[in-house]
Amino acid sequence: MSERFYAGIDMGGTNTAIGIVDEEGNVVARCSISTCRYGNLKDYADALYEATEKLSEEIGGMEKISAVGIGAPNANRDGEIACCQNLPWEMPAPLAAVVRQRFGIPVAVDNDANASAAGEMIYGAARGMKNFITITLGTGVGSGIVCDGNIIRGHRGMGGELGHITVRRDNARSCTCGKDGCLEAYCSASAVARTAREWLAENPERESLLRSLPSESITSLDVYEAAMKGDSLSKEIFDFTGEILGEALADFMNISDPEAFVLFGGLARSGELLMEPVRDSFRRHLMPLWRRYETKILVSTLPGADAAILGAAALATRKNG
Ligand SMILES: [Zn+2]
Structure with missing residues (x-):
């Protein structure tokens, strides 16, 4: 013991x-x-x-x-x-x-x-690493940047919050922080549900398993379950979310040159449904200089x-x- x-x-x-x-x-x-x-x-x-x-x-x-x-x-x-x-x-x-x-x-x-x-x-997926970034995909998008073994806090202790980096500027969604176009407004679990509600309303002809649920009550888990049953709209929601997240991770390479990204939180447990579009988008959006190196995108191994x-x-x- x-x-x-x-x-x-x-x-x-x-x-x-x-x-x-x-x-x-x-x-x-x-x-x-x-x-x-x-x-x-x-x-x-x-x-x-x-x-x-x-x-x-x-x-x-x-x-x-x-x-x-x-x-x-x-x-x-x-x-x-x-x-x-x-x-x-x-x-x-x-x-x-x-x-x-x-x-x-x-x-x-x-x-x-x-x-x-x-x-x-x-204790987790970054054991032994000194340079990595954790991204928590929950109600919001949280993050921790570890650089040379230290967690970046900054002058006021508010540093390292990547969830509020602007990822979209045209017709951008409003974010809970008061700004528009933040990563959190597109890639949090709540944002996945928001995408579902928006797309269902904008495409009334389109069939989806999600139509059987009251629009306001749709959660990211509902979208996940529908996608796993083959619902094409729900799969596209994950492609859209993964595309934006992968693009953001490619940008984050320039912040601290991490060895790995560790994704955490409910949405990160969506498996290949999310990870495949994330990795694909990440590769496409990397600055060419970074492409010769391997950067891991991992899912947290800590028990939920x-x-x-x-x-x-x-x-x-x-x-x-
Ligand atoms: Zn924000």
């Missing part, structure tokens, strides 16, 4: 998942608590401690835990949460400092996208349900490795 353990905490606006992770990246115990029911940060830190202490009975007590890693929404480089609409706490909330005080061991806090990058580097806990724990190992 591993002698050293880390607590990995995936803090969401509603719920917080807590896991104890061994040195090999196994989540040996897990639980969750509510995030939003605590009126202030101190009460939340107390609840985190109690839950972790209970979990630590599985491994012989709290003294076996070397450090805590927390992936949190909008966390800045000082370990503070700048803002979170779901939480009634006073903002900015000094999460790292308060949890460190309660636990009495090192605490590393970073935003969720950077936590996934750390997770891939320590535990990936966020492992990412958070990886932050702790980096702090205390």
